[in-house]
Amino acid sequence: MKYKSIKFGVIGVGHLGQHHVKHFKNLQCAKLVGIFDTNKERAKEISKKYDIKSFDKINLLLDEIEAASIVTTTKHHGEIAKLCIKNKIHVFIEKPITATLKEADKILKMADENKIIIQVGHIERLNPALLALKPYVIEPKFIEVQRLAPYTSRGTDVPVVLDKMIHDIDIILSLVKSTIKSIQATGMSILTDSIDIAHARLRFNNGAVASIMSSRVAKNEVRKLKIFQKDFYSTIDLLLGMTEVYKLSKNDNITGKSNVQIPFDYKNKTNFIVYKKLKLIKNDPLKMELENFLESIQGLQTPIVTGKQGRDALDIAIEIQKMIIKDIH
Ligand code: NAD
Numbered sequence: 513m514k515y516k517s518i519k520f521g522v523i524g525v526g527h528l529g530q531h532h533v534k535h536f537k538n539l540q541c542a543k544l545v546g547i548f549d550t551n552k553e554r555a556k557e558i559s560k561k562y563d564i565k566s567f568d569k570i571n572l573l574l575d576e577i578e579a580a581s582i583v584t585t586t587k588h589h590g591e592i593a594k595l596c597i598k599n600k601i602h603v604f605i606e607k608p609i610t611a612t613l614k615e616a617d618k619i620l621k622m623a624d625e626n627k628i629i630i631q632v633g634h635i636e637r638l639n640p641a642l643l644a645l646k647p648y649v650i651e652p653k654f655i656e657v658q659r660l661a662p663y664t665s666r667g668t669d670v671p672v673v674l675d676k677m678i679h680d681i682d683i684i685l686s687l688v689k690s691t692i693k694s695i696q697a698t699g700m701s702i703l704t705d706s707i708d709i710a711h712a713r714l715r716f717n718n719g720a721v722a723s724i725m726s727s728r729v730a731k732n733e734v735r736k737l738k739i740f741q742k743d744f745y746s747t748i749d750l751l752l753g754m755t756e757v758y759k760l761s762k763n764d765n766i767t768g769k770s771n772v773q774i775p776f777d778y779k780n781k782t783n784f785i786v787y788k789k790l791k792l793i794k795n796d797p798l799k800m801e802l803e804n805f806l807e808s809i810q811g812l813q814t815p816i817v818t819g820k821q822g823r824d825a826l827d828i829a830i831e832i833q834k835m836i837i838k839d840i841h
Contacts, residue, residue: 517543518806521577521601523570523592524584525549525558527666528606532581533562535799541806548573549584574599579629579809581802582606585669590615593630597622604805606633608678609822611670613830616823623819631805631815632822634682638797641748642683642737644755644790650687654740655722657684660730663703667728671707673699673833674826677726681714681832682817682825683737690718692828699836702729712832755790 520542522532529549536544546565549555559566567573574580574595579602582592590610596603597619609632610616623630636642657680667675692714699710709727716722735750743760760776761784772787800816807813 516810517541518579518809519543519545519577521545521567521573521580522547523549523573523580523582523596524588524606525554526551526583526585529581529583530558530561531798532583532604532802533558533564535802536581537562537564539799539802539806541803542579545576546573570595574601577601579603579805586667586674587611587669590619593619594622597626597628600626600628602629602805602809604631604633604802605819605822607635607682607822608632608670608674608826608829609819610826611674613823613827616819616826620819620823629805629808629815630819630822631801631808632817632819632825633801634679634817634822634825635797635801636679636683636750637686637816638795638800639750639753640792640795640797641750641753641755643795644792645739645746645748645757648744648746648757650739650741651689652687652720652722652739652741654720655684655687656738656740657722657724658734658736659725660727660732660734662730662733663708663728668704668706671699671710671833671836672726672728673707673710673712673829673836676728677710677712677724677832678825678829680724680726680737681828682821684714684722684724685821685825685828687739688716688718688720688722690716690720693717695828695831695835697832697835698839700840707833707836710832710836712835714828753792755792757788757790759786759788760784761786 548567548570555566581604583606694715697712699707702708712724714722737748739746745758748755774785776783776785808815
């Protein structure tokens, strides 16, 4: 990137925040000025590890930067984003954008008035397994997603819908070019006072349906997406990095080493189902989204996930959460 170095701060340097610090230390287009974390021990540890200044007060950091990553626990995203925007600081906010829709709307309005960029860290959009589908026209009729993870205390300040399911809501909204017609949802508290497992079914106005299962009570991690559309089926393993495509073809002269052809008999005609395991291009999704943010600040790009898209995913997540609460009481 050819442009000036943007003065940057990272607010919240826990599990994920430290990866933001690591990237900003190495990105030429950003000058990492410092970090702030309310956990002084953690701030000290990260400050020492990455040789970066830790500020005692957030305002002292904000006085010196032009842009910030907000990587605190979700319930603090809104208040910190407001403070940043008031100080004319562009914000990269980890997902979910905020814990409430009211806060999301407020910061979007403030950002608009102050000409500030908000980008949201829905990192799965840059998962190589999903990006591999780029050459295909994706018009899903049915999507099935499973996102399961063993319990950790991180993320439990919000229900599983806002912690895990929101990733898939965002992916689905990016794939289905339609608006939501109806939502059905159910879920349960298993280990915390909040909802730990959730299932939602989204119906879109163009007829597409998405079924999403999310859990933070699982032995092993699973992140799988299946897309069904006319004459096409794809399975995407977001965790293991594998994308497979099955496509109906009218002839058998399909070339390509990775193609496998399976005869498909229907109504006295034989066609072929062509199977292909797609080649994935390795990338570092966090680095890509942070570079995209810096380019967006300079007006060279638009954010991969805008504040509005983060807000729309949150809107649906909150609807699902409300439905679950209603369903179980
Ligand atoms: P974490 O608990 O490990 O870290 C959060 C840090 O924020 C802690 O160090 C805490 O002391 C600090 N903090 C809390 N309130 C603060 C405040 N008011 N000011 C400054 N610091 C504050 O959590 P984590 O796993 O790193 O998650 C952080 C955020 O990132 C969450 O919103 C989470 O949803 C999101 N996240 C996104 C992804 C992704 O895939 N995009 C993955 C993990 C987490």
